[in-house]
Amino acid sequence: MKFISAVTAAVLAVASITTHAQQPAAGHYPARPITIIVPFAxxxxxxxLVRAMAPKLTERWKQPIVVENKAxxxxxIGTSQVARAPADGYTLLATVNQTMVGNRFLYKNLPYDPDKSFEPVTMMVKADQLIVANSKLPANTLKEVVALAHKEPGKLNYGSFGNGSQPHLLFSVINDREKTDLTHIPYNGITPNLTALAAGDVQLGAASAGVIAPLVQSGKIKPIAVAGDARAPQYPNVSTTTEQGFPYAKVSIWYGLFAPAGTPPEIVKEIRAAVHDVLSDPKFVEQQVTARGLNVVAGDGRQLREAIAKESEVTAAMIKAAGVVAE
Structure with a gap:
C-alpha cells in the first residue's frame, strides 16, 4: 500500500509540473523568445511600428522578440497561424482592423473566428485615413471631386487595396450617397495602389498620413480631405469630410495586438502593460507614432472587442452599398 501511494504521489507530482508548464504564471513570463506575427508584407x-517596439519589449522582458511577416x-494566412498557436503568450498577432472587421464579410470560409479565436490585448494606435488625389486632378477638395464627377460622368476612377478594402468601401458609399460613378480599380496591396495614383493611372485613393507623406512631399499626390472628424496635424489646412459636408465619409485604421483565445489573463495583462509602457515613452511616441500620422490609444481588451463589434456593424452597411460578395 505504501508502494502504491508513493507511485501515485509521483504521478500527481509529474502531472502538476506538466500542467504548470502548459499554463505558465505571469511571474515567470516570458521564459523564452516571443514571436509576433504580422500578417502583411x-x-x-x-x-x-512593431519592429520599433521589439527592442523596447526585449529590454523589459530580457527575452528576444521575433517579428515574422506571414503575408x-x-x-x-498569418492570422490563422496565430489562431492555431498554443495559448501561452509566446505567439502573438499584430494586425489592423481589416483582419478582424472587413475579412468577416469578404470570405465565406474564414480560417479563424474574429470574435472567438483571439484574446484582444490592446488597440495600440489609430488614425483617420486621408482621401488623396493625383496632383494633376483639377480638384482640391472632396466637394470639388464630386462636382467634377457630375460634370464628367464615368471619367474619374479610384484605386484601392483590393475588393472590400477601406478605400473601396469609402468611395462606394460616396458613389451611393452623391449619385456619382467613380470607377473602382483594385490593386494587390497599398504599395501598387499608391504607385498607380502617383503615376496618374488612377485619380483618387485613401491612405494614412504617414504612408502618403513621401508622395505628398514629392508633389505627385495631394490630400484633399481627412475622412474623419479631426484634421491631421501633418496637414492642418486640409479640412475633414465632415467640414466639407460629407459626415458619413469616414474611415480609420488601427493597429491591434492579439493573443490566441485561452491565453491566461495574467499573461495577457503583462503583455498589455509592457506595450502600454512603450507607448507611454514620449520620445518613442514622437518618433514612431506621431511622426507617422498615428495617435496612441493604448486601450484594454474590452475596449478593443467593443470597437470591433461597433465597426463591424458600420462595415456591414458599407459592404452592402459596395455590392461586395464574399468569396
Whole structure:
C-alpha cells in the first residue's frame, strides 16, 4: 500500500509540473523568445511600428522578440497561424482592423473566428485615413471631386487595396450617397495602389498620413480631405469630410495586438502593460507614432472587442452599398 501511494504521489507530482508548464504564471513570463506575427508584407505601417517596439519589449522582458511577416490571402494566412498557436503568450498577432472587421464579410470560409479565436490585448494606435488625389486632378477638395464627377460622368476612377478594402468601401458609399460613378480599380496591396495614383493611372485613393507623406512631399499626390472628424496635424489646412459636408465619409485604421483565445489573463495583462509602457515613452511616441500620422490609444481588451463589434456593424452597411460578395 505504501508502494502504491508513493507511485501515485509521483504521478500527481509529474502531472502538476506538466500542467504548470502548459499554463505558465505571469511571474515567470516570458521564459523564452516571443514571436509576433504580422500578417502583411514587410515595410507596412504596422510592421514598422512593431519592429520599433521589439527592442523596447526585449529590454523589459530580457527575452528576444521575433517579428515574422506571414503575408497572403488578405492577412488570413498569418492570422490563422496565430489562431492555431498554443495559448501561452509566446505567439502573438499584430494586425489592423481589416483582419478582424472587413475579412468577416469578404470570405465565406474564414480560417479563424474574429470574435472567438483571439484574446484582444490592446488597440495600440489609430488614425483617420486621408482621401488623396493625383496632383494633376483639377480638384482640391472632396466637394470639388464630386462636382467634377457630375460634370464628367464615368471619367474619374479610384484605386484601392483590393475588393472590400477601406478605400473601396469609402468611395462606394460616396458613389451611393452623391449619385456619382467613380470607377473602382483594385490593386494587390497599398504599395501598387499608391504607385498607380502617383503615376496618374488612377485619380483618387485613401491612405494614412504617414504612408502618403513621401508622395505628398514629392508633389505627385495631394490630400484633399481627412475622412474623419479631426484634421491631421501633418496637414492642418486640409479640412475633414465632415467640414466639407460629407459626415458619413469616414474611415480609420488601427493597429491591434492579439493573443490566441485561452491565453491566461495574467499573461495577457503583462503583455498589455509592457506595450502600454512603450507607448507611454514620449520620445518613442514622437518618433514612431506621431511622426507617422498615428495617435496612441493604448486601450484594454474590452475596449478593443467593443470597437470591433461597433465597426463591424458600420462595415456591414458599407459592404452592402459596395455590392461586395464574399468569396
Amino acid at each position: 514587410p515595410g507596412g505601417g504596422i510592421d514598422v 497572403g490571402a488578405g492577412s488570413n
